[in-house]
Amino acid sequence: xxxxxxxxxxxxxxxxxxxxxxxxxxxxxxxxxxxxxxxxxxxxxxxxxxxxxxxxxxxxxxxxxxxxxxxxxxxxxxxxxxxxxxxxxxxxxxxxxxxxxxxxxxxxxx
Amino acid sequence: xxxxxxxxxxxxxxxxxxxxxxxxxxxxxxxxxxxxxxxxxxxxxxxxxxxxxxxxxxxxxxxxxxxxxxxxxxxxxxxxxxxxxxxxxxxxxxxxxxxxxxxxxxxxxxxxxx
Numbered sequence: 001x002x003x004x005x006x007x008x009x010x011x012x013x014x015x016x017x018x019x020x021x022x023x024x025x026x027x028x029x030x031x032x033x034x035x036x037x038x039x040x041x042x043x044x045x046x047x048x049x050x051x052x053x054x055x056x057x058x059x060x061x062x063x064x065x066x067x068x069x070x071x072x073x074x075x076x077x078x079x080x081x082x083x084x085x086x087x088x089x090x091x092x093x094x095x096x097x098x099x100x101x102x103x104x105x106x107x108x109x110x
Numbered sequence: 111x112x113x114x115x116x117x118x119x120x121x122x123x124x125x126x127x128x129x130x131x132x133x134x135x136x137x138x139x140x141x142x143x144x145x146x147x148x149x150x151x152x153x154x155x156x157x158x159x160x161x162x163x164x165x166x167x168x169x170x171x172x173x174x175x176x177x178x179x180x181x182x183x184x185x186x187x188x189x190x191x192x193x194x195x196x197x198x199x200x201x202x203x204x205x206x207x208x209x210x211x212x213x214x215x216x217x218x219x220x221x222x223x224x
Contacts, residue, residue, distance in 0.1 A: 008150075036215075043201055043215040044153065088152050095208040097143055097166065100152030 003027060006089050006101035015110050019076040023089030023101055026070065033065055033072045036088040038103065044088055048074060079108045112136070114216030116202050122222045123192055131187040131219045135204030141165075142185050143213060144177055145201040153201050159185060160208050192223045 005024045013019045021035075032051055036044035048063040050056045050072065056063045062075040072091075076083055086103040115134045123129050135142050141160055145153035155169040159179045167177070174192075179185040189196055199220050203213040 004152075043218050046212060046214070049212065090152075097155040097158050097169070098145075098153070098213060099155070100145075102150065102152050 003099045004101035009105040012107045019079045021074040023072045030091040034090040035074045038086045116216040120220045133185045133202030139204035141205045143203040147199045197223045
């Protein structure tokens with residue numbers, strides 16, 4: 001079982017819809033959870049971090065964490081074509097390197 | 111301020127050659143990380159430094175890979191006897207300290223081994 005699993009997609013949503021991206025992780029000791037966005041040919045860019053159970057909202061983005069289910073998700077409201085990218089889920093145990101999933105490719109159709 | 115920078119942006123080399131990839135972290139960041147990303151995959155951890163010392167090099171795939179950070183700022187990833195399987199994007203990231211989780215990535219070096 002991979003440490004961090006994501007559906008590779010592509011996930012296609014119409015402009016204005018909610019995009020829901022999911023991630024599961026295997027290490028129950030994981031403490032910190034991140035969502036990075038990566039445009040084609042570019043480096044990852046941090047968009048959200050979450051550390052405790054529940055929801056965390058930042059503009060059109062909401063991260064959700066459920067440690068009991070070892071599940072973290074990212075919701076993007078009012079999706080825009082500019083949101084089309086690969087979204088990487090990453091976890092760590094504090095002072096350790098990030099462990100990334102393969103990423104989910106999101107395509108927002110105008 | 112300036113972000114993480116990496117040079118060169120692209121490197122094409124022949125199988126068996128030696129290459130060096132450079133990373134200049136954000137000023138003041140003591141933690142520096144190297145990752146490798148192959149096509150269609152997420153970044154894969156190679157090594158990280160706290161200051162001048164390698165805190166964890168467990169991700170280096172074999173002894174052909176080595177990294178240094180002699181003055182606690184700029185780091186160089188060195189690959190000896192390159193193989194075609196080394197072709198990937200090599201990403202560097204830095205964070206303020208090991209106690210701070212947010213890592214900021216550089217633009218990467220695309221290495222192609224012919």
